[in-house]
Amino acid sequence: MAEITIQPSRERWGTRIGLILAMAGNAVGLGNFLRFPVQAANNGGGTFMIPYFIALLVVGIPLMWVEWGMGRYGGRHGYGAAPGVFQVMWKHPVAKYLGVLGLVLPLCVFIYYTVVVGWLLGFTFFSITGSYFGLSTDEVSAFLYSFQNIHDSSVHGGWIGFLFYGITLALIVWVLGRGISGGIEKLALYGMPILFGFAILLAIRVLTLPATEVGSPAAGLAFIWTPDWSALGNAKVWIAAAGQIFFTLSLGTGSIHTYASYLKKKDDIALTGLSTASTNEFAEVVLGSTIAIPAAVTFFGVSGALAIASRGSFDFGIIAMAMVFQGLPGPQFVGQIAAFMWYFLLFIAGITSSVALASPAMAFFQDHFGIPRKQVALGIGALALTLGLAVVWWYNQGFLSEWDDWAGTFGLVIFAFIEIWIIRAAFGTARFWDELHQGSDLRIPHFFYFILRWVAPLFLTFLLAWFGATAMWPALRMDGVAPEQIGGRWLARSIMIAMVVVGLVLIRKAFQSGVLYRKPAEEET
Amino acid sequence: MISLLMQTAAAAANPELTGGAIAFMVVSIGAVTTLTVWCFARVLSIGKREGGKLD
16 A cells, blocks of 8 residues: 555544534434334334334444444544445455445435425425415425426426525535534534424424314324234334334444544543434434324324325425414414424434535545545535436436435445444454443443344344345336336436446545545544 | 325324323333433533543
């Protein structure tokens, strides 16, 4: 390897609270408020929490520690993205190339997720202006679909949705350009308290709503929490619980590695990581179960809420909640304020996750090519604007869904499978256990060593096999895809493959030079 | 379509909040809240001792 050239130091987090909130911002997303309650309700109600908490304990928290530990270890060697992290943990020529998944997948998710976050910004704006107040459910649906569809000008100008995407993207680029402590940490320090404050206020309002002819908040809570003991014997319920834990903690995206790479060797990750996970769980279990479903059941009854939920979490969160806010007791501005709080908290949940998803690519270009962060941020913004237009343009042709399937679902499991086996078979569990406890403020119970060594690798192998058989193979064959979507999905797939190829070429180029442009933590004075 | 679904919703029976549901809800919410409070109390107490900065 060529001689290493060291230039400026890698950035650092300013405070531990800032780091926890930024990591929690990465994890807390739309799924906490929209996906979790529906998953619980459909998979045994209260009894869903038994496999859910077991999965959190034996899979979620250990895997989260794995990613924190890998990230901090990589950062010590000057690497903030998966290719470098894998390379230093597994001395094999192929290791760095496997890290391409930790670059391209979060970038793809970043691009389409930011489109969705832009829609939420739009609905935050429309809540202030009261644009959809007074509309019927069908009219709100038309309002949303016209907003999402650039080709549909029936309600909005076709480009309005893309305009909000552009504003959201500009904000993200600005945050990324300001760096770790000056941008991402600041966003979390301001954004996360607002998110939790709004969520707590909304939960109180929802739970104190009067009953209607069709439902009540208590019925909503009963819908989520009523135990169905027979569900415990159903393997699908356990898989659903493990899947929910996996996705809610943002595992397998590569973003945790990058955030943790800005830590030093003696910075605690055991307690800090656990705090992040618990913050996410608070948002999911406490707040996620007390807003959307109880509100929707109050106004639509159980089957009405389920019918809307069956069309997807996003329709549920937008259309159902838009009708809920219109129906709140009191003058219209009360509903508008509540709606603003709802969409804005989802917007914050989304934008903090988006920023995290862009971070691996940010770190890669800064670490390996020495490009200043503002230029990298602008470059990623330009790429996202271009490909975001493709996401919007071919939205009805399944472009977004295809990326969500491969980059946002299957890819994460594949990435997590690779990283856990790198720890298990290459780096060594015992060595990693010692690494995990460097500077630790928490002695992790030895029970977790067994989990890391045996349970997590076997579980992820099983999860990958299960996903492969039940979801990936049918998705690869495009089973059940509407004929009019085949072309759009192939286009999305082709672009993603092209991005992987470009990523591989860039990794080769980066490691051929052997140059590191940012000073690793150990070198700092 | 949604309007039609909402009409059928009115006729559907809603579940009642039973003791079992309340127990699961309270235990789950309580467990998560306790863990969160414990973590933050510990982080803040260590932060107070060390000045809150990462180093």
